[in-house]
Amino acid sequence: MNSPKQINYETRPFKFTERKMLLASLQKVCSFYGGDYQYIGLGGIAYTDFKLFHKELHVDNLYSIEGGNIPLERLKFNSPYSFINLLKNKTTIALNDIPLEKKSLLWLDYDGVLDNYMFDDLNIIFRKLPIGSIYIFTCNRELKDEENNEYTTELFKEKFGNLIPFGIENKDFSSQNNYKTIRNMFINHINSILRERNRIEDLNFQFHQLFNILYQENRGARMYTFGGIITDNDLNLSDLDINSFNFINTEENAYRIEIPNLTRKEIDLINSYLYVNEEELVKLNIVTKSEVDKYKETYKYMPHYYDIRL
Amino acid sequence: MGKIIKRMNNIIQGNPTKSFFIAMLTRDISIKDAIIDLLDNSIDGASNIKPNDYSGLNIDITVNKNEFIVKDNCGGFSLETAQKYAFRFGRPDDAPKTNSTVGRFGVGMKRALFKIGQYFEIESKSVNDHFQVVVDVENWKNKSKIIEENGQKISIDDWNFNFEHITPDTSNLEENGTYISVKNLYPDVSSIFEDDSFLNDLAEDIEKLLNFSLEKGITITLNGKQLQRKGIVLFNEQSSPYFFEETYGDVKIRVVAGLSYVGEPETSGWYIYCNDRLVLEADKSELTGWDKPKWHIDFVMFKGIVFFDSLDTIKLPLTTTKKGIDATSDIYKKALFFMKEAMTSIISFLRDVTKIDSNPNDYRKLLGEQESKISVVELKATDIIVSRKFKIPEINIEVISVKNDLVRIAFDAKKNKVISAKKHSKTRSYKELGEYVFDYYLKMEELENE
Known part of the structure; x- marks a missing residue:
């Protein structure tokens, strides 16, 4: 995660807008589930989301994961509060060090394109998170390989194995559809973990999508944000008092920030x-x-x- | 003596003939497996008398074309056990729960003996009893007894075995234990017992399947040669294995996984023990969660162990041959949930190792040299301090991520041009020239800070 080096997060208008949208709805959702969340994010050196959620959501237990090559000294120096727990490791490893069995708000704001480690992270997160926990991730939605070539179905299959949607076609990698493919893969993987977990714990855990957002900074990367909440029953948006927000989205077609x-x-x-x-x-x-x-x-x-x- | 009437009543006998029964019983088991079944009984004895440490206990196996002998000092079994269970076919429904054994079907010993030969002796010396049972299979098959039914005496098959008490002079046992000898071997068994490749396979199977007991200190010899423990170890210092333990119903599950030596790809994968008997070894298939992702040589350091333990052995996720895991069982699916969790973190770490720019194998070997090891027996017994977490090795993960940023560029160029460029740039080697040229490009194109 090297993008914090390149641009100051605080001046990206689309990112900023998205963050404020998330905040507006999270205030309602977190309060419905009784507050007292811990926040897990990728703070970088700006910690913008940390400052915002600490002050506005009153989340005091904060974990920032940074897996790039920014020195720990610099991460610490820029941390706005000494009580933010810094984990300098890649997410899949660092998540092991966080008590995920506590009610959590996670926003894994990856700056890269879709990769296997994101599914590894799901594997750790969704085996432990309790009811009321909120999971959000952001990634670059271009479905391209490390050399920046758009995937073919064969290459995509080689990379992601059986995580790929059944019957995938080349058109599913296009700009129109790439985020739908990503969303599909995430939902499938999350549901498959929760199904296994329900069998163990005799529960009825379900994941409900709330966020499905596209945006692009001026001439910048095309980003995709997807997220939702874990419950043990069907979700009624009006209970959460968030159905008036246009950007709350439970559909396949995403909401675009313009x-x-x-x-x-x-x-x-x-x-x-x-x-x-x-x-x-x-x-x-x-x-x-x-x-x-x-x-x-x-x-x-x-x-x-x-x-x-x- | 009254007149014996055969089949003069309205009964049609549904009993199997003994020959048919023996044929069915022994049909689906290999000789090797039959022998290992017999050893299971010895180990059950060991776990009764010294549950935590088998040192000082021996099982000596003798195999040759005339005779098969297993002799142990593992406590023997009582006359009551012999009468109620050991010599009955199948375990009665009211049998007590077996004490963490795998000999749950109550056929193991008989099946093994009938498979091997036509004459056997079983001697058992325990705290209270010392007796032997001698069976001549031909005689036993033909043995019948007279019973009285509806006032008529009829002859039926006699399935009973007879025991006799033993005196010290006729005994084959010095300590409490069991002595089993089979003679009059079947011809195919006799010839296989002469075959060195069979003996090698048998030794290897015992070392493998009973490795937990070997690790616990039992000594097993085959024709005088002591079998080796083929220990599974995990690294435990720089890294810490993933641990999880929970009891569901009557079954305790412990999942342990971590890193082990590089260089033995055939030993990588999952090991599954049911009541300390290895039932799945180094598995790299979908059965143990290797579908997301599939096993790959990059994951060679991965080893995981699952222990299923239950007093009620029928609840263990075993197939009836005790040779495999019943992957459809609920208890196994529960374990699989945590196996997958363990794999996620370990594989993620192993993927990072592959990205080391220099030779990843050097790092893997270095780790093997620096780590302390923990054996499978300790892994089972140790108290779990941190649950559900694999701790990655502390050595130089920073080095990995920095090196991960580097790529190597190589290209060919005309020698005379390179020499003049080297002279012009005042660089001292081709490598330095290459770096200079790349830096020069970045500078000229104002890409240095991107």
Whole structure:
């Protein structure tokens, strides 16, 4: 995980928006399940999600895993709180050091493309997590091999063995479908582990998808976020009070984060017409209807950047 | 003496003939397995008298074209056991739960003896009894007895065996134990007993299947040659094995897995013990979870052991031949859940080892030299301090991940051009020139900080 070296996470508007969306819904979900979560994430050197979830979700038990070659000294130096547990190892190994039998919120924000270790991680996580735990992962959704070539079904099978969806075709690696393939593989693997586990513990653990999100930073990597919650019964979204969020998604087709490119003055303009007189607004020929619609989807979560003197 | 009437009543006999019974009983077992079944009885004895340590206990096997002998000092069995169980075919329903044995079908000893020859002696000396049973199979087959039914005397097959008490002068046993001898061997058995390759196979099977008992200190000899323990060990210092233990119903499961020596691919995989008898060895098949991923030579250091223990042996996930695992049983599926968990972390580590840029085998060997080892007996007995966690070796995982970042570039170029480029760049070797050229490209294209 070397991307923290290349760009400051805190200034990525799409990532920022996604993070705020997750937060908004997690506040509801965590509270429904009685709070008292531990957070497990890949903090890098920015720890943005750690700061946010600590302050907004009141999660005090935090574990940051970093498997790249950033020195431990640098990771420690940048840690915003001394009580964040730092695990310098790759995730599959580090997850063993975390008491996963405690109710957890995990966001494994991998920056790479789909790889076997992500399924290894599922293998560890879903054998232990209790009810109410939330699992989210993000990865680059391009289905390409290490040399950046799009997979063929043969190569994909060679790499992922029997994890691959039955009857997979080359078109399942295309931009339109790649995330569906990834989602399929994750759901299958999670369900297969939970089935085995239910047999052991005589339980009825189920995984319910809540997040299925696509975004792309300007000219950057195409990312995919998938996640959900472990329960022991059918899930009713209205119980969790999250059905009003458009980005909550239990379907196969993903929710796309789209942020309109607007100036400060344009934003002020839209705000003054919002929900009241939008038709008039579009007639002014300053912003398009599409921009207004995108704005409405995201304005509660979008960041605002200003240049300030420190 | 009254007149004996045969088949003059309305009974149609449903009893099997003894010949048929012997044929059926011995049909599906190999001679090797029959012998190992007999040894199981000795080991059951050992575990009764010295459950934790078998040192000082011996089993001596003699095999030649005339005779087969097994002699042990493992405590023998009582006359009551002989009368109620050991010489009956099949275990009665009211038999007490066997004390962690694998001899659960109550046919093992008879089956083995009938398989080998036509005359056998079994002598047992235990704390209270000293007796022997001598069976001449031909005589026994023809033996009948008279019973009275509906006022009529009829002759039926007599299935009983007779025992006799023994005095010290006729005894083959100095200590408490069992002495079994079979003579008048079947011709095919007799010829196989002369065959060295059979003896080698038998020795190997015993070393393998009874390795747990050998590790616990029992001495087994075959024609005077002492058999070796073929110990499975796991590394236990730099790394710590994965441990899990739980009791489900009457069966205790312990799953242990970790790293072991490189260089013996045939010993990598899962080992499964049921009441200390090895029933699956070095398995690398789907049966033990090797489907995601499949076993690969990169995983050669992986070894895992599952111990199933139960007083009620029928609950163990064994097939009826005791030679395999019943993978459909619920208890086995429970174990498999944790086996898969153990494999995930260990395999993940082993995958990293393959990425070491220099020779991964050097690292694997280094680990083997530096690690302390823990034997299969200790793995079973040791207290579990950390459950469900494999600790990776501490040596130089950092080195692995740094080296993991490096790739090697190689290409050919015209010699005279290379020499002039080397001169021009003031580098001293082709290697240095190559590095210089690559750095130069990164600098010129402003890629240094990407």
